[in-house]
Amino acid sequence: xxxxxxxxxxxxxxxxxxxxxxGHGVIHRxxxxxxxxxxxxxxxIITNPVGCSIWADLYFDFDSVQxxxxxxxxAATGVKRVHPDHLVICYQGxxxxxxxxxxxxxxxxxxxxKFTTIFVNNAIYGMTGGQMAPTTLIGQKATTxxxxxxxxxxxxxxxxxxxxxxxxxxxTKYLARGSVNNAANVRKTxxxxxxxFEAQLRGEGFTMVEILSPCPTNWGMQPxxxxxxxxxxxxxxxxxxxxxxxxxxxxxGK
Amino acid sequence: xxxKTFMAGFGGQGIxxxxxxxxxxxxxxxxxxxxxxxxxxxxxxxVARASVIVSDHEIASPLVTSPDSAVVMNMDSLPLxxxxxxxxxxxxxxxxxxKVDTKRKxxxxxxxxxxxxxxxxxxxxIANMVMMGALxxxxxxxxxxxxxxxxxxxxxxxxxxxxxxxxxAIEAGRAAVK
Amino acid sequence: xxxxxxLMKGNExxxxxxxxxxxxxxxxxxxxxxxELTAYMAKHMLDHKRTFIQAESEVAAINMVYGAAAAxxxxxTSSSSPGMSLxxxxxxxxxxxDLPCVLVNVARSGPGLGGISPGQxxxxxxxRGGGHGDYFHLVLAPKSxxxxxxLTYEAFDLADKWxxxxxxxxxxxxGQMMEGVNLPAQRDLATLPKKPWAAGGQxxxxxxxxxxxxxxxxxAELEASVKARFKRYDEIKAQEVRYEEVNIDKxxxxxxxxGTGARVALGAxxxxxxxxxxVGLLRPVTLWPFPEKRVAELAAKGKKFxxxxxxxxxxxxxxxxxxxxxxxVNFYGRCGGMIPTEEEVLAEIRRLLxx
Numbered sequence: 036x037x038x039x040x041x042x043x044x045x046x047x048x049x050x051x052x053x054x055x056x057x058g059h060g061v062i063h064r065x066x067x068x069x070x071x072x073x074x075x076x077x078x079x080i081i082t083n084p085v086g087c088s089i090w091a092d093l094y095f096d097f098d099s100v101q102x103x104x105x106x107x108x109x110a111a112t113g114v115k116r117v118h119p120d121h122l123v124i125c126y127q128g129x130x131x132x133x134x135x136x137x138x139x140x141x142x143x144x145x146x147x148x149k150f151t152t153i154f155v156n157n158a159i160y161g162m163t164g165g166q167m168a169p170t171t172l173i174g175q176k177a178t179t180x181x182x183x184x185x186x187x188x189x190x191x192x193x194x195x196x197x198x199x200x201x202x203x204x205x206x207t208k209y210l211a212r213g214s215v216n217n218a219a220n221v222r223k224t225x226x227x228x229x230x231x232f233e234a235q236l237r238g239e240g241f242t243m244v245e246i247l248s249p250c251p252t253n254w255g256m257q258p259x260x261x262x263x264x265x266x267x268x269x270x271x272x273x274x275x276x277x278x279x280x281x282x283x284x285x286x287x288g289k
Numbered sequence: 290x291x292x293k294t295f296m297a298g299f300g301g302q303g304i305x306x307x308x309x310x311x312x313x314x315x316x317x318x319x320x321x322x323x324x325x326x327x328x329x330x331x332x333x334x335x336v337a338r339a340s341v342i343v344s345d346h347e348i349a350s351p352l353v354t355s356p357d358s359a360v361v362m363n364m365d366s367l368p369l370x371x372x373x374x375x376x377x378x379x380x381x382x383x384x385x386x387x388k389v390d391t392k393r394k395x396x397x398x399x400x401x402x403x404x405x406x407x408x409x410x411x412x413x414x415i416a417n418m419v420m421m422g423a424l425x426x427x428x429x430x431x432x433x434x435x436x437x438x439x440x441x442x443x444x445x446x447x448x449x450x451x452x453x454x455x456x457x458a459i460e461a462g463r464a465a466v467k
Numbered sequence: 468x469x470x471x472x473x474l475m476k477g478n479e480x481x482x483x484x485x486x487x488x489x490x491x492x493x494x495x496x497x498x499x500x501x502x503e504l505t506a507y508m509a510k511h512m513l514d515h516k517r518t519f520i521q522a523e524s525e526v527a528a529i530n531m532v533y534g535a536a537a538a539x540x541x542x543x544t545s546s547s548s549p550g551m552s553l554x555x556x557x558x559x560x561x562x563x564x565d566l567p568c569v570l571v572n573v574a575r576s577g578p579g580l581g582g583i584s585p586g587q588x589x590x591x592x593x594x595r596g597g598g599h600g601d602y603f604h605l606v607l608a609p610k611s612x613x614x615x616x617x618l619t620y621e622a623f624d625l626a627d628k629w630x631x632x633x634x635x636x637x638x639x640x641x642g643q644m645m646e647g648v649n650l651p652a653q654r655d656l657a658t659l660p661k662k663p664w665a666a667g668g669q670x671x672x673x674x675x676x677x678x679x680x681x682x683x684x685x686x687a688e689l690e691a692s693v694k695a696r697f698k699r700y701d702e703i704k705a706q707e708v709r710y711e712e713v714n715i716d717k718x719x720x721x722x723x724x725x726g727t728g729a730r731v732a733l734g735a736x737x738x739x740x741x742x743x744x745x746v747g748l749l750r751p752v753t754l755w756p757f758p759e760k761r762v763a764e765l766a767a768k769g770k771k772f773x774x775x776x777x778x779x780x781x782x783x784x785x786x787x788x789x790x791x792x793x794x795x796v797n798f799y800g801r802c803g804g805m806i807p808t809e810e811e812v813l814a815e816i817r818r819l820l821x822x
Binding site: 117146 | 494527536557666673
């Protein structure tokens with residue numbers, strides 16, 4: 036009998052510690068489904084960020100390396116240079132990637148490091164309890180922006196569109212933005228991840244999939260409201276789709 | 290035998306190459322050597338300085354604070370060398386560019402018109418090699434007697450065509466010390 | 468035929484020795500006075516088809532080392548004092564994740580941007596675990612270009628043996644000066660120690676998965692792992708302490724110095740001898756672990772000490788701790804890029820001995 040759906044082999048069969056309505060679990064699963072489809076479980080290495088997904092090594096059933104906050108792309112660089120034939124996944128949140136680790140992601144991307152960054156953007160700091168992130172929307176409340184993010188008057192700056200920023204760099208070959216707020220977007224996001232991983236295994240250059248992901252706990256909402264809030268507020272600002280595609284072959288945008 | 294030498298000149302006179310080649314020859318002659326350049330933030334210009342030591346024994350401090358000999362390649366370097374030279378030390382002066390007499394009456398002074406000698410041989414740039422010959426003769430610390438083979442291993446292949454001229458300069462410098 | 472002795476800068480000799488030791492991944496960022504090291508690696512690592520990256524910062528460089536070491540490579544970074552401060556976060560993580568790697572500090576003078584002239588004011592930072600948390604790592608202090616090459620070569624073996632970073636603490640003088648050096652033999656990469664704990668290569672033997680991490684949020688477990696590491700530190704203290712002694716027996720006063728400071732102290736010792744004054748020299752080669760037992764023995768024998776440093780007095784505290792009040796411990800130092808002279812140290816010796 037053909038198995039048409041099941042638990043991914045490379046994802047451990049345990050319940051995650053993530054909050055109800057959190058996107059990390061879905062994203063973990065997508066990554067593992069693609070790894071299984073590509074048959075590379077035993078040559079995959081993930082570098083975990085500091086943030087809620089520091090727990091990723093409890094769930095992924097393959098090797099992991101856990102570097103300091105924001106330095107994930109630098110560590111992933113070291114790992115990938117030593118194991119160029121492995122699938123190296125640099126998993127980062129918005130604080131890790133777009134605040135404390137801005138220099139590391141820009142330069143890894145610009146060098147065209149041949150790993151894939153999975154950038155989980157939930158517009159808030161999760162693990163530390165709801166502080167303003169570089170991707171927090173204008174007007175969005177956070178414990179460190181109690182009256183809402185005010186770019187000018189309060190000098191809190193503007194939300195950073197990471198894909199668009201990295202698209203200007205010569206080393207980036209594939210940058211896509213997906214979302215896990217509904218089934219259709221989940222499916223599309225999986226396609227982006229697969230494209231990025233395949234490109235990495237072909238050695239094409241820097242690839243990244245940004246994924247808009249709900250954090251209802253720190254947004255102060257019920258899980259279902261979180262999905263709606265993401266759709267209504269994040270997607271209009273963080274446009275979904277392939278932001279840059281210079282991949283070769285049939286999948287490519289060249 | 291331990292010969293500590295302080296070398297000074299303006300950037301571009303080849304002080305660093307002089308110091309390096311001096312200790313390289315010393316090393317090839319079986320001596321213990323150290324070469325320490327003064328390093329600054331600027332890349333060109335200013336006074337270039339090097340401390341070099343050649344010895345039959347293990348060298349203690351690589352710093353040359355009270356040199357047995359000092360090489361003065363230009364005017365600006367004279368006061369620097371006068372200040373540090375040990376009592377009764379040897380002062381080797383490039384008389385092409387240093388026209389005044391030293392205040393150090395205790396010093397053994399050797400004046401070599403390095404620039405003129407170098408120009409006669411063919412290039413003012415090898416004035417530093419003239420001085421090296423003089424230093425060898427004056428101190429005896431490095432014999433420079435198997436020079437050709439040593440220069441061949443010091444310089445990369447594409448510079449080998451300059452070796453005869455360098456050797457001539459070193460010989461002329463040695464001959465200029467009476 | 469044996470290789471001929473080469474005239475090299477300390478920076479270049481360290482780089483070449485690292486390559487010969489089997490360093491396959493180097494990451495650096497420009498800073499004076501260690502630039503020749505990075506430039507040498509840039510050329511020769513690529514010639515050997517190994518990894519060289521000029522990182523965007525010292526912070527990135529140490530974390531590239533973290534990644535490469537986690538992936539099982541012999542990995543190295545080098546810098547100078549302000550850059551080493553930036554690397555401390557990563558060094559703490561390397562220690563917390565038990566990652567072997569080699570760190571080179573061609574120290575200058577601080578604090579802050581300070582100056583680019585040689586200094587020994589990073590002793591505390593290097594020997595006390597310069598980042599956050601309870602940890603130590605080996606620190607080796609070369610006194611010459613020859614020893615810089617030898618200790619760098621050996622540092623890779625020690626790092627693998629003890630699964631920890633090993634630091635070469637040199638200074639601008641060691642890095643910039645040229646001396647003759649006999650280089651160690653080129654290691655065959657196939658013979659380097661296997662690292663079954665590292666990430667990657669699981670397909671070869673289908674082993675259980677590996678996590679390279681320093682995190683543990685269960686206090687009792689974290690305490691146990693830190694204590695286990697400290698047991699290893701005790702073994703290192705028992706096995707790896709190294710020092711050199713000169714003229715200790717006859718001496719009433721023992722000079723203590725490392726690296727360049729020890730060279731100056733040796734010069735002063737020789738000058739004193741010519742005046743009929745016998746002093747000794749104790750030169751720690753390992754700064755961590757410090758030769759505390761030997762200092763204690765000498766203190767018990769009634770020797771006095773004079774620590775000579777290019778700082779306001781840092782190693783002298785280890786001498787005092789080891790002497791434990793049983794001996795007089797004196798200090799002479801210069802800072803800011805000034806190097807004590809043999810004459811100055813001799814004057815201090817004569818003042819202390821009233822000779």
